[in-house]
Amino acid sequence: MxxxxxxxxxxxxxxxxxxxxxxxxxxxxxxxxxxxxxxxxxxxxxxxxxxxxxxxxxxxxxxxxxxxxxxxxxxxxxxxxxxxxxxxxxxxxxxxxxxxxxxxxxxxxxxxxxxxxxxxxxxxxxxxxTIAATGDLKVAYGTSVLSGWVRANGRTIGSATSGATERANADTSALFAYLWGADANLAVSGGRGASAAADFSANKTIALPDLRGRVIAGRDGNSLAGRIGSGAGSFGVNNDTLGAAGGAEVHSLITANLPPYTPSGSVLSTLLNGGSTMYGFTIPGSNVGVGGAVTGGTQTQITTLLSVSSSFTGTAQGGTSAAFDTTQPTMLATYYLKL
The missing domain is CATH 2.170.14.10 (Phage P22 tailspike-like, N-terminal domain)
Structure with missing residues (x-):
């Protein structure tokens, strides 16, 4: 016995x-x-x-x-x-x-x-x-729902009575727990409780990573690579945060995007003769002699210098400041997460 x-x-x-x-x-x-x-x-x-x-x-x-x-x-x-x-x-x-x-x-x-x-x-x-584990990503050339996988589309998963929008089924519990622990920024309906198991049992939902219209880059992890993220352009997020998203499809050129350049040159602003004054002649009834010599005239000193200034308005040229495309050559498929 x-x-x-x-x-x-x-x-x-x-x-x-x-x-x-x-x-x-x-x-x-x-x-x-x-x-x-x-x-x-x-x-x-x-x-x-x-x-x-x-x-x-x-x-x-x-x-x-x-x-x-x-x-x-x-x-x-x-x-x-x-x-x-x-x-x-x-x-x-x-x-x-x-x-x-x-x-x-x-x-x-x-x-x-x-x-x-x-x-x-x-x-x-x-x-x-050699096999896919819970939380693994794959890309498939299709649009349908795959058995054992859910789409990484920002919708939600949860229990059969959770009302989740991507998959509401008991078989999502493992992925629910994985995502709950891997990324604290993924929203849990009603807020996070004591544990993933408690939230799943309470019929809460968790948001899936949203990879619609995005490509994936490797997070820096052990050391700063400086290729994307903080201090490396316009990505604009921490380059070591799982799920951080940045970048934009289009960009508008602003003055700060132009290279620095300081124009230089000279403009005739004062008419001078001899450095500080210019002399002229009043020649009433007299003739200019051979070689340009003045005879019979009176010399007069011009003490007011002649200033020269000019301005103009041209015709507008070029485009309309429209944003330009920054998207790399891309083909669309579907990202999936293993349950």
Whole structure:
């Protein structure tokens, strides 16, 4: 009896502690299947088998905790799509038949793509460095919602009853907690509580990073690079702050953008002869002699200097001071965050 209680306790510890890390097999979970003619294989059957065996069944589950088993085989729905399923990390064997039992696919030692390595699989373990982890970003050339991902579009995630605008579902809890801890500037509806878990349970939402219309630059981190951010142009934000956003699509040229230049030159402002005075002649009834000599006249000193000034107004030239484009050559795709 003592041994039975001990085994029960070990079973509870083993299963409730999350030792069985879970994953799925790309190309099958939530994916339509087709027959040999390329038609949707409505009612097809997927047999989940232990790797390295002929037909020894292995359980598949509805949940990542591996607590709610699915039928084996899993039957395709009316759209020929298999339901979402999870199996223990490692490798697995799958056999797919049509509704009449005709084999469409069989594969052994298929890699179970999951969040970590762990026991319980039918073969080797998964290298966690080769798979996407919660909070990872990826770019996809498409516009649709992807299973297991949400778009980095500034909308919100939360529990099924949170009213979140991007995804309201229990499967957002891991990303909710990750973002809650990674970036304190991401808004939580109603304000941040004691913990991410408490806020998620309270059906609050958290805003996703908003990467719409933005490119990504690496934060400085360990040392100042001086390429963007503080002291490096018009980015205008701290270059070590996660999620900081700056820059602008267009810019208007102002005087401060022009290079410094001091004009120089000379303008004739005073008519001088000899440095300080100019002499003229009043010659009533006299003649100018040979060589310009004056005869019979009276010399008069001009003590008031002649000042010269001028101004003009030209015709306006050039443009209208419109802002100019600063956008680098760009093509649009969609950023996604891993749940």
């Amino acid at each position: 003592k041994m039975l209680r001990l085994l029960s306790a070990l079973w509870a510890l083993f299963y409730c502690s999350g030792v069985f890390a879970a994953g799925t097999v790309p190309g099958f979970s939530l994916t339509p299947q087709f027959d040999m003619l390329g038609k949707p294989a409505v009612g097809c059957r997927l047999y989940v088998i232990q790797a390295g065996t002929t037909s020894t069944p292995q359980n598949a589950y509805q949940d990542t905790g591996l607590t709610i088993p699915l039928p084996n085989p899993i039957v395709c729905d009316s759209t020929a799509r298999l339901s979402q399923f999870f199996v223990a990390d490692g490798t697995i064997k799958l056999r797919l038949t049509d509704k009449n039992g005709v084999q469409l696919f069989v594969g052994d030692n298929l890699l179970v793509v999951g969040p970590s390595s762990g026991g319980g699989g039918g073969g080797g373990t998964v290298d966690p460095t």
